[in-house]
Amino acid sequence: MLEVKDLGVALTMGGQSVPVLSGVSFVLDRGHSVGLVGESGSGKSMTALAIMGLLPPGARVSGRIVLDGRDLLALPEREMCAVRGRRIGMVFQEPMTALNPLQPIGAQVAEPLRVHFSVTRGQANARAKRLLERVGLGKISPHRYPHQLSGGQRQRVVIAAALACEPDFLVADEPTTALDVTVQAQILALLAELAAETGMGLLLITHDLGVVSQTVADVLVMYAGRVVERGPTAGVFGAMAHPYTHALFAARPSESGGRPVAIAGQVPDPLYRPPGCAFAPRCARVRDVCATMPPLIGVGAHACACFNPRIAA
């Protein structure tokens, strides 16, 4: 079980310590899936990097990230290396740059194996070949180089590498953002399928609500470094309450051809966040009380951090 408890991250910018993440909590079990959604800058990647222990230098972390009873935040770097790739794998947004241009893809798929197990080159190659087959690249030679592959194929290579050691958890940070729409669906289907097949827990990060609603069991909606709404995916989408979730929903490109409604304004820079609810300046339902921080409280079957939630009758 991977448990994130009251995670906070502060970065040092211009000599000043600026909180970019606060009070993020969730539980990810094996065989389970959690989605993190939110606009650019809402702190999704920071959450992922905190779990991997790869925050930028100068970052201060608070809270706990517990993997099977051990707090990852307290682990020395050496032991954290043994967790990365072995217990928790990660897939990145940019398949174009996440692969070493000078290494054949087979070697890159096998990299985690060679790091964590003493396998022979032959064993590693054989396993790389099977992994490539599993992600649908059975016809691609492991001796190919990344530049000889398409974006979707590269992302499959990245996924194969993340799966090499059969990790218990997979963190996928916007794995489809850089891909064509048709390829996006394929990659998501592949991830869901692999998660179901191996029983690994999946943390799927995206800014696309459509992606989340189809793929994960639980969802956390993030805004400006905080969780503003959370719960079972069906519950959240069936009865969304936070004005931000509503706005995100209206802003998504829909298949039915309805025009997406962009959210006015921008995510506030971490340096200039309002004292209360960070969404207040962009919110149509803002009230005086919104100048204080709203707590995450239950609305029906899920939870929402808003003093004036919009609950469908």
Next chain:
Amino acid sequence: MRLRSRSLVVGAVISATMVSVAGVSLAWTPYPPTAIDIVHKLAAPSPTHPFGTDHLGRDVLSMIMAGASSSLSVALIAVVVGAGLGVPLGAFAAARGGWIDDLTMRGCDLAFAFPALLTAVMITALAGPGAGNAMLAIGIFNIPVFARITRSAARQVWGRDFVLAARTAGRGDIGITVVHVLPNIAPVLVVQITIQFALAIVADAGLSYVGLGTQPPFPSWGRMLNDAQTFIWRAPLLAVFPGVAITLAVLGLNLLGDGLQDVLDPRLRRGR
């Protein structure tokens, strides 16, 4: 592209010739390069002495050949010392960052504040003249050159996504440096090696010219130039042969470096 690959070929041919001449000289030279024959001193080029003889009647061709071996071995060791210590130092600074990086780079700045050749002269003057000390003196000045170029190239690689991906695979700093960083900066290093090799040949010639490098009677190109000075009017060719040898060696290495730069650049290679 055509022009560049031509410089690669020309550079490679010249450099390979130098190396083979040096290699052959270890086993065979037309005459023993130290054999004095006063009777035939300052002879003009002839079938028996293709490059003529010097003021002690030594065969100039044999001396040039033997000089190649001493010059190349001094330069080789100097570059091995410089790259052998400088590359790991720069790679370490890049991997660690922070104050370790700052300290290493300030150390390099300090080393660069001393004029290299003058300090090499000082080191050999203090430690005693000879090929061994020349190698060390030149090698020491190659360390910060390699440290700095390795560090700045490596920093760029460290900022790339595939390094972050390797971290998420569980690789540590050393593993990432060996598996991902060094192969990606190899082109830069190879080119720098050819440049430093050429500079080391010039430095060695300079040191032996002032008598601090390879010691007589073993011939060296710098020493030959110095000796030739006295007879510049009577036998100008005595200065021309070692001069041309030094120039050719440097030119060949520089062309080789230029050519390699293009062949090894992964972006250009990918384009093909």
